[in-house]
Amino acid sequence: MHNLGLLFDVDGPLASPVTRTINVRSIVTDLVAIAAAGVPIAFITGRSGDFIRHQVVAPLLDAGLGDALEQQGARMFGVFEKGGAWAAITADGMGEVTVDESVAFSPEAVDGIRSLVRERFADTMFFDETKRAMISVEQRTDVESEVYKEAQPRFEDAAYDLLTGMGIGLRHGERSTPGADGTVPFRIDPTIISTDIESVLLDKDRGAQRAFEYFAERGPLPRRWRSVGDSRSDYKMADYVHDAGFEVAHVDVRPADGILDRPYEVITIGDAIHDDAGAEFLAHWRRELGLE
Template identity: 70%
Template sequence: MLDLGLLFDVDGPLASPVSRSIRIPSILDDLVALTAAGVPIAFITGRSDSFIRDSVIAPLMDVGLAAALDTPGARMFGVFEKGGSWAPITTAGLGEVTVDESVALPASIVDGVRALVADGFADTMFFDESKLAMISVEQRTDVSTEAYLRAQSAFNDSAFDLVAAAGLGVRLGERSAPDAAGNVPFRLDSTIISTDIESVLLDKDRGASRALDYFAGLGALPTVWRSIGDSRSDYLMADHLHGAGFDVAHVDVRPADGILERPYRVIVEGDLIHDEAGAAFLGYWVRRLDASGDRGARVDVAAL
């Protein structure tokens, strides 16, 4: 058995940021193979539970995930909306979703941002109706990156003004509008394909903690962990693992944004980026698995 645990961001290392889907078949096959070999795998994402159910778990089921998860010691977990909701992943698929209502935005703000998108930004972005604890507004797939990023800047300013006017307390980059008590409990967080409006308590370290707690409840934890992501905030997964005393390295699949200095190793996959880098990373560990001889003793994935 490989002494290994994996925490994955989804957009970038697994799903193409262009197609928003897992387009490289080996990613699915290798995730199933490692699951069957007893490697605990968690998806720590800003995406909703419905996106992970449809775009990640469903295609994994098509290539044998249920049989892999039926193997003794197999563990898989999903943390969505950066820790705002979570669910186990079982032989039946995505399990019951738990939502942390304490970090959810008021319905009036949700409605206000939905109207903002519809009235002024629907030609470049859409309001994600699947989110349960945060607000996400995402680039339309038929819009160029350049056009979206121009519109995103204007949207961010308008959304900041909307939340600040409601008196909630919000931050956008260096701008801050505290609430009546002087607190700033919410923030706007932009990526290359979306803007999230979320509680400041939500982030990838919170998701990592939730996943480790779940895995620990099912058995001993590996001593070696890898976190994989394409954003600077994804380093927080490795930060949590390092702080908890694990042997950890972070795999940065978009290093052009700047590799952060950390007390643990940061891995890049040569010139590969995004899901091509994610596929290369998974392929390396499946080759290690094959060399160890564990794979055949677990599940013959190729026969599923």
């Protein structure tokens, strides 16, 4: 077994933030080759299980992932909605998604945000019907980023007012409103292409922990890990690994947002960003592991 494990955010390092699909072919083939070599790989994302099944696992299977995961020591896992849902990925494909219902919204809250988007913001964004533990509203791919950026804060303010008006405890930036029970269990978390409304218990460190537990049940864990992401919250994957006592470095594929000060190494890939940087990272490790 190679002394390496990989934790990936999906949007940015693997999937283009513009098309929301894997556009760089070598990302697919390198992931398959590295998985076949026994390197445990987890996708830890805010995306839904349906998205990962169709946009990530399906092209990997087409490129030979089934055979790769039949190899001794090969392990792959998906954590979705920032830890609110998860599934094994095996030679047979992605398994049934398990959802942590304890962090999910009520149907009334979900319906309220769905209606808000449909009635006031459908020209710039859409309601993600595939989410099961969190609420996500995403930029339409036919809308320019600057147009979406203007609409996004207006949507977030409207969503905040709607949900707090329903007695749901919520925070957004500097604003915080306790719910009817006096607690604030949810937050609004904007990204460059979406707004997530989610439990405060959900984040990338929770996802990393779940992936480690899955991998540890199926074999020894490597001591050396790399996490890869484009958001500041993605550093939390490496935070978990570091705190668990493993060697880790985090690869930041959008460092212009600000490299965080951490007790482990933070790596950037020259001038490359997003999936171009992700492709270079994977190509490096395929060479390093002698898999060419």
